Every structure is written in structure tokens, then in C-alpha cells.
Amino acid sequence: MADKSSDPVALWQKMIGEMEKGFNAFANQTMSSPEFSKAMNQAGGATTGAQRQFGEFMEKYLLSMNLPSRAQMVGMAERLQNIEGQINEIRAMLQQMNAGAATPGFGAPRPPRTKRPPPSSAPPSSGEQK
Amino acid sequence: MNAPSGLDLADIPERIQSEVQRAIQRSIKGVEYFSTSGPTLGSTPKDILHARGTMNLYHYRPLSDEVYRVPVLIVMATTNRGYILDMVPGQSFIEFLLKRGYDVYMLDWTAPRPEEKSLRMEDYVLDFIPDCVRRVREDSGEQDVSVIGYCFGGVLSLLYGSIFNDGPMKNLICFTTPIDFREMKLFSNFSDRRYFDVDGLVDSVGNVPPEMILSSFEMLRPASRVASQIQLWENIWNDEFVKSYRMFDRWATDTLPLAGEYFRTITKDLMWDNKLYNGTMTVGGRKADIADIKVPILHAVAEHDHIVPYEAAKHLIAKVGSQDKEEVMLKGGHVSLVAGANAVKRLWPKLDSWLGGRSI
Numbered sequence: 391m392a393d394k395s396s397d398p399v400a401l402w403q404k405m406i407g408e409m410e411k412g413f414n415a416f417a418n419q420t421m422s423s424p425e426f427s428k429a430m431n432q433a434g435g436a437t438t439g440a441q442r443q444f445g446e447f448m449e450k451y452l453l454s455m456n457l458p459s460r461a462q463m464v465g466m467a468e469r470l471q472n473i474e475g476q477i478n479e480i481r482a483m484l485q486q487m488n489a490g491a492a493t494p495g496f497g498a499p500r501p502p503r504t505k506r507p508p509p510s511s512a513p514p515s516s517g518e519q520k
Numbered sequence: 521m522n523a524p525s526g527l528d529l530a531d532i533p534e535r536i537q538s539e540v541q542r543a544i545q546r547s548i549k550g551v552e553y554f555s556t557s558g559p560t561l562g563s564t565p566k567d568i569l570h571a572r573g574t575m576n577l578y579h580y581r582p583l584s585d586e587v588y589r590v591p592v593l594i595v596m597a598t599t600n601r602g603y604i605l606d607m608v609p610g611q612s613f614i615e616f617l618l619k620r621g622y623d624v625y626m627l628d629w630t631a632p633r634p635e636e637k638s639l640r641m642e643d644y645v646l647d648f649i650p651d652c653v654r655r656v657r658e659d660s661g662e663q664d665v666s667v668i669g670y671c672f673g674g675v676l677s678l679l680y681g682s683i684f685n686d687g688p689m690k691n692l693i694c695f696t697t698p699i700d701f702r703e704m705k706l707f708s709n710f711s712d713r714r715y716f717d718v719d720g721l722v723d724s725v726g727n728v729p730p731e732m733i734l735s736s737f738e739m740l741r742p743a744s745r746v747a748s749q750i751q752l753w754e755n756i757w758n759d760e761f762v763k764s765y766r767m768f769d770r771w772a773t774d775t776l777p778l779a780g781e782y783f784r785t786i787t788k789d790l791m792w793d794n795k796l797y798n799g800t801m802t803v804g805g806r807k808a809d810i811a812d813i814k815v816p817i818l819h820a821v822a823e824h825d826h827i828v829p830y831e832a833a834k835h836l837i838a839k840v841g842s843q844d845k846e847e848v849m850l851k852g853g854h855v856s857l858v859a860g861a862n863a864v865k866r867l868w869p870k871l872d873s874w875l876g877g878r879s880i
Binding site: 399403407409410413417421423424426427430435438441471474478482485501502504507508510 | 582587634635660710712721725751
């Protein structure tokens with residue numbers, strides 16, 4: 391078997407690994423500068439501003455097309471969320487009512503809370519460990 | 521006889537044959553890769569104990585004949601899905617805990633909806649976690665609860681433990697939890713208060729989109745995505761590698777949006793003013809100083825964590841008020857500390873040996 395230092399596949403993998411490390415280190419160094427933060431946030435801010443303007447335009451467009459606006463959809467989502475919450479509450483109540491039934495999951499007999507750790511894993515009496 | 525490069529000439533035909541076979545396998549498996557879905561994740565049997573908006577509380581069904589008295593509540597990071605701790609059978613932290621006799625609950629998150637953009641830090645710390653703890657106590661019939669927080673779930677658990685320091689939390693375990701946010705150098709630079717208009721962002725977008733969260737994580741190691749795809753192609757003949765790649769890749773890209781007001785507080789109080797480290801943090805007007813935490817605490821950190829560097833996490837143990845406290849540094853990165861083959865050998869047994877004796 392060829393040793394790893396002369397195996398072309400191993401050399402290729404090593405090269406990729408080294409390139410990854412090198413590029414990450416270089417990028418991290420670049421991204422640590424205040425100039426990078428300024429440029430990144432300026433670009434991000436411009437994008438966010440454009441998105442907001444586009445959103446406002448879409449709101450007006452949807453209104454003119456007699457389609458529901460975002461606010462109306464959010465309102466519907468809130469109502470659906472309330473309904474979901476109520477369904478979950480009902481489900482929980484039903485599960486509690488079935489607590490006596492021997493089905494898996496809710497209501498199934500639970501194991502006793504008597505487990506003790508093996509002797510070797512008892513906690514130290516007190517004190518800080520590091 | 522050796523070639524000048526040191527390559528054993530006798531091995532060359534065998535090596536060529538092996539590479540040709542792998543090349544054929546790559547072609548076949550490459551087609552398979554794109555035509556099949558990945559393994560099913562998060563399949564350990566569980567029940568939804570409670571769901572409210574972005575919050576889900578699960579109870580996992582027991583897998584042992586007897587359990588420890590004290591139940592365990594896992595608080596997941598708000599940026600990611602909880603199934604990182606429940607990948608597939610044999611590689612599931614949840615399954616491990618259940619088989620070792622713990623009664624396990626998880627507070628997991630779904631994407632906050634647009635109308636949940638106003639969720640604040642106090643909703644998470646003073647409402648969601650206490651609500652879940654109360655429900656765990658009711659469901660288990662026990663007064664004490666051990667809490668495990670992963671990454672930012674650890675931060676939320678610390679804040680909860682600081683404020684509710686007279687119980688019912690019995691033990692606290694934090695995985696890779698930052699407290700000194702100045703030391704998260706790149707995140708700190710990305711959110712430099714001179715240039716980052718967090719108010720403008722939150723007021724514009726409501727919830728912070730997952731693409732932005734994912735990009736900020738990926739920018740920490742910008743070459744790694746390409747390198748991992750090259751690695752995938754090289755190893756696509758290897759079913760185990762592909763399975764593991766798909767699990768982790770799916771989870772890593774399944775990032776959650778963050779509620780806008782919550783993100784605003786994280787940026788201002790933690791990233792800018794470093795209040796958790798300085799002991800000046802308040803949540804909903806209530807002081808949250810980790811020096812007030814007195815319960816036994818274990819903090820597990822990863823040696824090669826690029827998201828939460830050790831410098832950002834190392835003061836946690838020194839600053840909490842507990843007498844019984846321990847930090848353990850293990851090999852691995854931010855994710856491989858808690859999931860995958862590395863975690864199976866290192867973190868999970870360590871956690872079991874620490875928590876078992878404290879769960880009776």
C-alpha cells in the first residue's frame with residue numbers, strides 16, 4: 391500500500407484541506423476590519439431599503455387588483471393560529487382524558503422514577519472542577 | 521521498488537482499479553443522490569405536550585424500564601431546529617438519554633410568523649421557558665427539572681436560571697454557550713454599532729430572514745461549503761459518508777428566522793453592550809446576573825468551535841455563583857460536539873456520568 395505522503399488522492403485531499411483553511415483564514419482577516427463592516431452594512435442597508443420600497447409598491451398594486459393585502463393575510467394567519475391553539479388545547483384535553491388507556495404515548499403507563507446511577511457516576515460532594 | 525516520488529509501483533494497478541471502481545460508483549451514486557431524499561430525522565417517538573406560536577414542547581416516550589426522578593428539559597437554540605439532537609437511531613442524543621434512563625422533554629422552535637415579530641427577549645425568558653418548566657413539572661409530577669441549553673438555548677437557560685434562581689431548576693447543562701460577545705469577533709464586527717442599523721433592519725423586515733442568519737454563519741468559514749461539496753463528490757461512493765453529509769447539511773441549511781424585537785435586544789444588549797458578561801443584563805425589567813445561579817452546572821465547550829470560540833464561552837463557569845460547577849472541553853466543533861460519531865464517544869457519556877448522580 392502506498393504511504394499517504396505519496397498517494398495522489400491523499401495529496402489532493404490534503405491540498406483541498408489546506409486551501410480551505412488558507413482561504414478561510416484570509417477571508418476572516420479581511421472580514422475583521424471596520425472597512426468590511428461598513429461596506430457590508432451599507433450594501434445590506436441599500437438592499438433592505440429597496441426591499442421596503444418594493445414591498446410598499448406591491449401593497450398598492452395588490453390593492454388595485456382587489457387582492458388581499460399583506461396585513462389582511464397576517465390577520466388571517468393570526469386567526470388560524472388561534473384556531474390551531476384551540477385545537478391543540480382540545481387535543482391535550484383528549485389525551486389527558488385518555489390517560490388511563492394503555493396505548494403507546496400519552497396515557498401509557500410510565501416507568502417508575504427509581505433509577506439510580508451506577509456507583510462510579512455519583513456526583514462529587516462539592517467544589518469547582520475545571 | 522519505489523517510484524521516485526516514493527509511490528510503490530506494485531500498488532499502482534491496484535490503486536488504479538480502486539479509483540476506477542470509485543469513479544463508476546460516483547456516477548451511479550451521484551444519480552441516486554439527486555433522485556432520493558435523505559434519511560428521516562427526528563424520528564424518536566414523542567408527543568407534543570404543548571404548542572403555542574413559535575414554541576413547541578415535546579415529551580419523548582421512555583425507552584427504559586425505570587427513569588431518573590428528575591426530568592430533563594432541553595432548550596434548543598432559536599436559530600436552528602431541535603432534530604440536530606435527534607438525528608437517526610444510533611446517532612440520536614435524545615435516544616441516548618432515553619436509553620440511559622432520563623425522562624426527556626424538549627423546547628423546540630418553529631419559524632416565528634410575521635405577526636410574531638414583536639416577540640421580545642422577555643417572551644422567551646419570562647414566558648416560554650417558565651411555561652414549559654411548569655408543564656414538565658405537571659406532566660412528570662416532579663418539582664425539580666434539569667435544563668440543558670444548546671448554544672443560544674444555553675444563553676436563554678442562563679437568563680432563566682439567573683432570574684428564577686430559587687427553583688425549580690435543579691441542574692443546568694450548557695453546550696457551547698457564549699457569554700462574552702466581544703469575543704465572537706466576526707459577529708461582533710458584522711454588527712458594529714457604527715455601521716449596523718439594527719433598528720432600520722427590524723423595522724423594515726419584521727422577522728430577520730433565515731437567509732441572513734445562514735449567510736452570517738457561512739461567512740465565518742466562506743470556503744467550507746465548496747470544500748464540503750468537493751468532499752461529498754469524492755466520497756459519494758461511501759453510503760455512510762453520504763448519509764452523514766445529508767443529515768448535517770440539511771440541518772445546517774434549515775435555519776430559522778428570528779423574531780425582530782428579540783433580534784434587536786440580542787444585538788443591542790448582548791452584541792453591543794455585552795450585558796451578560798458585564799452582569800448588567802435585565803429582562804423585562806428583572807435583573808439577570810449569572811452570578812445568581814447557584815445550581816450545579818456543567819458547561820461543555822468544543823476545542824475547534826468557530827461559531828462560539830472558547831474565548832467567548834470561557835468565563836461562564838467562573839462567573840456563575842454555583843459551588844458545584846465544571847467546564848469540560850472536548851474535541852470537535854460547534855455541531856460535532858453534540859451530534860455525530862464524535863459526540864457519541866465524548867460528550868454523551870460525559871453528560872450521562874455528570875447528570876445521572878444529580879438526577880435522583
